[in-house]
Amino acid sequence: MKSSQKRAPRPPLSLDQLSRKKGPQSDHWELRLYVAGQSPRSVAAFSNLKKICEQHLPGRYNIEIVDLVKHPQLAAGDQIVAIPTLVRKLPQPLRKIVGDLRDTERALVGLQLRPAMPENGSA
Amino acid sequence: MSPSTPSNGSGRRSLPKAPTGIQGLDEITSGGFPRGRPTLVCGSAGCGKTLLAMEFLVRGAMEFQEPGVFMAFEENAEELTQNVRSLGFDLDQLVKKKKLVLDFVRVERSEIDETGDYDLEGLFIRLGSAIDAIGAKRVALDTIETLFSGLQNEGILRAELRRLFRWLKDKGVTAVITGERGEGALTRRGLEEYVSDCVILLDHRVAEQISSRRLRIVKYRGTTHGTNEYPFLISETGFSVLPVTSLGLKYKVSDERISSGIARLDSMLGGEGFYRGSTILVSGTAGSGKTSLAAQFVDAACRRGERCLYFSFEESPDQLIRNMRSIGMNLGNWVKKGLLQFHSNRATFYGLEAHLATIHRLVEEFTPPVVVLDPIGSLIQAGNLRDANIMLMRLIDFLKMRETTTFFTNLTSSGGALEKTDVGISSLVDSWLLVRDIELGGERNRALYVLKSRGMAHSNQIREFLLTDHGVDLLDAYVGPEGVLTGSSRVSQENREKAESRARLQEAERKKRELVRKREVLAARIMALKKEFEAEEEEADVLAKQEEARETAIIEGREAMARSRSADENHGPSLVSRTSRSSK
Numbered sequence A: 001m002k003s004s005q006k007r008a009p010r011p012p013l014s015l016d017q018l019s020r021k022k023g024p025q026s027d028h029w030e031l032r033l034y035v036a037g038q039s040p041r042s043v044a045a046f047s048n049l050k051k052i053c054e055q056h057l058p059g060r061y062n063i064e065i066v067d068l069v070k071h072p073q074l075a076a077g078d079q080i081v082a083i084p085t086l087v088r089k090l091p092q093p094l095r096k097i098v099g100d101l102r103d104t105e106r107a108l109v110g111l112q113l114r115p116a117m118p119e120n121g122s123a
Numbered sequence B: 001m002s003p004s005t006p007s008n009g010s011g012r013r014s015l016p017k018a019p020t021g022i023q024g025l026d027e028i029t030s031g032g033f034p035r036g037r038p039t040l041v042c043g044s045a046g047c048g049k050t051l052l053a054m055e056f057l058v059r060g061a062m063e064f065q066e067p068g069v070f071m072a073f074e075e076n077a078e079e080l081t082q083n084v085r086s087l088g089f090d091l092d093q094l095v096k097k098k099k100l101v102l103d104f105v106r107v108e109r110s111e112i113d114e115t116g117d118y119d120l121e122g123l124f125i126r127l128g129s130a131i132d133a134i135g136a137k138r139v140a141l142d143t144i145e146t147l148f149s150g151l152q153n154e155g156i157l158r159a160e161l162r163r164l165f166r167w168l169k170d171k172g173v174t175a176v177i178t179g180e181r182g183e184g185a186l187t188r189r190g191l192e193e194y195v196s197d198c199v200i201l202l203d204h205r206v207a208e209q210i211s212s213r214r215l216r217i218v219k220y221r222g223t224t225h226g227t228n229e230y231p232f233l234i235s236e237t238g239f240s241v242l243p244v245t246s247l248g249l250k251y252k253v254s255d256e257r258i259s260s261g262i263a264r265l266d267s268m269l270g271g272e273g274f275y276r277g278s279t280i281l282v283s284g285t286a287g288s289g290k291t292s293l294a295a296q297f298v299d300a301a302c303r304r305g306e307r308c309l310y311f312s313f314e315e316s317p318d319q320l321i322r323n324m325r326s327i328g329m330n331l332g333n334w335v336k337k338g339l340l341q342f343h344s345n346r347a348t349f350y351g352l353e354a355h356l357a358t359i360h361r362l363v364e365e366f367t368p369p370v371v372v373l374d375p376i377g378s379l380i381q382a383g384n385l386r387d388a389n390i391m392l393m394r395l396i397d398f399l400k401m402r403e404t405t406t407f408f409t410n411l412t413s414s415g416g417a418l419e420k421t422d423v424g425i426s427s428l429v430d431s432w433l434l435v436r437d438i439e440l441g442g443e444r445n446r447a448l449y450v451l452k453s454r455g456m457a458h459s460n461q462i463r464e465f466l467l468t469d470h471g472v473d474l475l476d477a478y479v480g481p482e483g484v485l486t487g488s489s490r491v492s493q494e495n496r497e498k499a500e501s502r503a504r505l506q507e508a509e510r511k512k513r514e515l516v517r518k519r520e521v522l523a524a525r526i527m528a529l530k531k532e533f534e535a536e537e538e539e540a541d542v543l544a545k546q547e548e549a550r551e552t553a554i555i556e557g558r559e560a561m562a563r564s565r566s567a568d569e570n571h572g573p574s575l576v577s578r579t580s581r582s583s584k
Helices: A010-022 A040-056 A104-110 B049-063 B077-085 B091-096 B121-134 B146-150 B154-171 B263-268 B290-303 B317-325 B331-337 B352-366 B376-382 B385-401 B487-565 B573-583
Strands: A029-035 A061-067 A085-090 A095-098 B038-043 B068-072 B100-104 B112-114 B138-142 B174-180 B198-207 B210-220 B229-235 B238-241 B279-284 B308-312 B340-344 B370-374 B405-411 B431-440 B443-453 B463-468 B471-476 B478-480 B483-485
Touching: A029 A040, A040 A061, A040 A104, A095 A104, A104 B112, B038 B049, B038 B154, B049 B068, B049 B077, B049 B091, B049 B100, B049 B138, B049 B174, B049 B198, B049 B238, B068 B077, B068 B121, B077 B091, B077 B100, B091 B100, B100 B121, B121 B154, B146 B154, B154 B174, B210 B352, B229 B352, B263 B463, B263 B471, B279 B290, B279 B385, B290 B308, B290 B317, B290 B331, B290 B370, B290 B405, B290 B431, B290 B471, B308 B317, B308 B352, B317 B331, B317 B340, B331 B340, B340 B352, B352 B370, B352 B376, B352 B385, B376 B385, B376 B405, B385 B405, B431 B487, B443 B487, B483 B487
Parallel strands: A029 A061, A095 B112, B038 B174, B038 B198, B068 B100, B068 B138, B138 B174, B279 B405, B279 B431, B308 B340, B308 B370, B370 B405
Antiparallel strands: A029 A085, A085 A095, B198 B210, B210 B229, B229 B238, B431 B443, B443 B463, B463 B471, B478 B483
């Protein structure tokens, strides 16, 4: 068992509180990040995600962290295979982005915050 | 990120196996899949990979107390449950009893973007938690290659798959991984590169509108295994592989003899009938009474209180029973008593393997000491000659192993060689009876002879074979200068022969009488000759006496004359006459 992930759930809580003030809106973003313990990739994914959200969705996002090591049964719900996986629950449609999100441009395309770049092809 | 479970990779030097419980597969793998290692099952679409994987888990859970996890990448749990329900597997029940976990993994490429590094820990965790939840010993991944179409980064996938198989080994679970057959390779994504302990290839081919399934063990590290292609089929009881060579020639033999149901046939077979557990073939042209011989054999077995299984490929049970009633056999009675079971199916109804599996299943259920297949030639219609031959060989081996006496009938096409079967199994049978028609004198009659019968002094005689209202009867066929005669020719020849012999007898008597007469005549003639001789002798005597008398008279006359002439007695002529007298 890896060290505790006390720190991991705390940030989303604060973010949660932040976003809740806005209330459910059409442009409200519900994000769920699936991680496995405190692996460097999971930590990187979370910090990358936070960066993107702060930059592009200030105040209208909500990140839920699901640690599959703690709750393996939750993997089936969103059909999680790869770790880390970011699931955009809202707005519809459902999107999944696997990887540590270090390529911000591609992450933005994946989250549909930016239209796909011509050379990458449409998402 | 390390695997979340502690490694228990204890060195496995020997090769323990996990029995599949699948009919025939354990035989050709000598015990099952390698325990604690992954096995790759590959094949083209629709060849039964998923079913093999599923049956491995279901049998493991039901028969070997080894719970299993089925991770499906293509079908969801409901679909899977439905698909295998027709094979008698109740997955819901197994899931409820915590003997099985069905996990459907769906990876939809259109929903997924990739950015940066990732791994498949999510999959590992899902699998790991499912394994831990029920203490699974078996895992099936069907078909993990689907991941390649859902995720783009092949480099990561390959590394992760390698890790997955390693991890499965460390977990000590026996895994079955299915893979779609690729062009020129066993699997499309080269899974065989990672799963190298045991690779099984399934094949589904169609030849002349008849489909057949084949299984082959491509490799199996550290163990001997059958290397042939084995036919398999998916029947209502699941997967079954039909190993042909694995049975071998190791069956026990019995010295017990059983009656053929025809006393004279028994006496032709060394006086006691067939050996129990032997394979008997009756071949002959159409309408020569093969089925009647089979029925007679069945009737005799039922009389002994033995169970019989009768497979008919041409007649319905009712028709058979009716027809046999006409020759004085009430087979319906045995059916009612539960001693006799008929199974009538057109040979073309399903493929050869299915026939074989049906026979296997019924024989195993009913355990009859006597099995009849009537006629085997029609099985060619369900496959080709070679396959039919192999199937019969397998069937014979299977039945011999169970010490089941098997009675085959085979129709010889008219014009073809009699001493040959269409399916070419004549060398496999132990006793071979030939029934043939003999056309003679405007009649067609049946004759029977024992072509071969292993291990007994059998008769070399041709017997005329009659179907009477009290069953089959054998008569001595007439063998004479004009060849074998049967039927009314035989009867007339017998009569002719009787007349001839009577004539010969009379002739001999006549000769005898004539001889007696001749002797009598001869004796009479001898007597006559004798009498004649005696008469002549008598006459000769008389003559001699007369001569003497005359001589005496002459002398006396001369003396008297001399006296009368008063001649000197002592002169001349008297001396002469004295001399002539003494010389006489």
